[in-house]
Amino acid sequence: MAGIQVKNLVKYYGKFKALDNISFEVEQGEILGLLGPNGAGKTTTMRILTTFLPPSDGTAIIDGFDITEKPSQVRKIIGYMPENPPLYNDMKVCKFLKFVAKLKNVSSKKIAEKLEYVENVCKLEDVWNNYIMHISKGYRQRVGFASAIIADPAVLIFDEPTIGLDPKQIKYTREIIKNLGGDHTVILSTHILPEAEMTCDRVAIINRGKILAIGSPTELAQKIRKVDAVRVEMTGPSNEVKNTLLELDGVIHIIPQERHSVFLVEFEPKWKTREQITKAALEHNWSILELTPVEASLEDVFLEIVSTQEKSL
Amino acid sequence: MKTIWIIFKREIGQFFSSAITYIMLAIFLAITGFLFYNIASYFALQCSQALQYKTAYNVPLPPMSANRWVILPFFSNIAIIALFLIPVLTMRSYSTERSSGTAELLLTSPIRTTQIVWAKLLSNFAIYIILIATTIIFQLILNYYTKPGIDWGPVWSGYLGLICLGIATIPLGQFISSLMKNQIIAVFISFALLLFLWIVDWSTLFSSGTISSLLGYIGLSKHFANFAKGVINTSDIIYFISLATIGIFLTHRSVESWRWRGI
Secondary structure, three states, rough: OEEEEEEEEEEEEEEEEEEEEEEEEOOOEEEEEEEEEOOOOOOHHHHHOOOOOOHHHHHHOOOEEEEOHHHHHHHHEEEEOOOOOOOOOOEEHHHHHHHHHHHOOOOOHHHHHHHHHHHHHHOOOOOOOOEHOOOHHHHHHHHHHHHHHHOOOOOEEEEEEOOOOOOOHHHHHHHHHHHHHHOOOEEEOOOOHHHHHHHHOOEEEOOOOEEEEOOOHHHHHHEEEEEEEEEEEOOOOOHHHHHHHHHOEEEEEEEOOOOOEEEEEEOOOOOOOOHHHHHHHHHHHOOEEEEEOOOOOHHHHHHHHHHHHHHOO | HHHHHHHHHHHHHHOOOOOHHHHHHHHHHHHHHHHHHHHHHHHHHHHHHHHHHHHHHOOOOOOHHHHHHHHHHHHHHHHHHHHHHHHHHHHHHHHHHHHHOOOOHHOOOOHHHHHHHHHHHHHHHHHHHHHHHHHHHHHHHHHHHHHOOOOHOOOOHHHOOOOOOOHHHHHHHHHHHOOOOOHHHHHHHHHHHHHHHHHHHHHHOOOOOOOHHHHHHHHHHHHHHHHOOOOOOHHHHHHHHHHHHHHHHHHHHHHHHHHHHHO
């Protein structure tokens, strides 16, 4: 069975409980984002999955291999890029990648082809013959990325893959990761919400060693949405418009927006508020300039879920 | 085997791309050259004095052996310098993997701890052999200027002794390096350990008993001295190999422990 099944992972650092009974599954070919604030347990989870650290309890099955029983098999099928890419500063970029390819059992016939592939995909042409100690943080990140994908492993694990990159590189890296999904099972960690929203099929929100929610970004947004909201702009006098809107069924709040004629109307989902707004506008003979449903973003979901947990502690 | 070769090549490459290696080689050659010059000059002085005695008092010439007067002290001196060099050689092997995070690459690649340990051991040993081999030039010089030349038997046994010294002490230095994140701390502790092993048998001079004879056995210098004299004992070889086995075992355990202790 392909994919990843994480079962009740627990990790203690001394007395500190870094992971508290974490379980989740990743389908084959899926991109899962681990989203959480600093110190949430993202890196620990990834280090356990890559067999770098043993779990204190629980286990995970990667592509049918148990990480605690068959770690050497697991290492053959994973590509891992830690947050600070592990690079030998005294080697040239091309020599280093060749070394990594050999270490990961890429056959000598395929090495040249693989090197060319990562050189192109990771755009390393400019630094190909430079010593790693002389290249910039962004390039180091890309060399780390190249070393993770060079052996074409079935499972890829990226710890904060876009940290330290410039906006153009960030966009490009996200595209590469998105393209890797499908053929590869990918887990990536991030604390950048739009990144998770853009690249991942599903997102697991993690804080204080616990998984608080898991699902596609849209599912998560729906899950926490207790109220619906629409942005409204009408041509009527703004006071009158506001009062009319307040009288509608199910309206909870009217929040004035950047211009005085624009309002954010929050209402209970069961009422057909948008229809009511249209009718009201017709009755008063006002024109509707804007009527946009506002969806909760992943950022709202994240803040909501994390702050709820913090309050309950 | 293939994996060991891959890591071995990388380690050797690292040595030759680093200034420390060249500085070490230069210092080693300078010091051994200086020592050789002094020892050989002293021997030449002794020879000329003996000749003067012979002509002045018509006494027979005492046996003047280059092996006894030059090679034996020279080997003891190389051994002491090797004690300084080996910690410098081994200090980076594991500590930099930890401090730079590259241990994460090695430990998550499909390779076994044994392969890492052997590759690092062999690469340090290869560099050590290169260092030691450079001193053969002094033996050739001595052979050229003495008649009927030097006795090569004790020379080769002396080199075998130096090789055994490396086999025994490099694993210990690497073990210390695997415990430390900081290579400077690693070099000092390794040096202290090797120096202790070198001088520990001095205690037998002033006391006797079980502990004293045990300390006498674990001392490096006595076992090495036999080789330098041209005496190859099985018990000395067993001593060096046991020390190496302990060092390799401890290094292996220590690297394995990175996995559960964390880096």
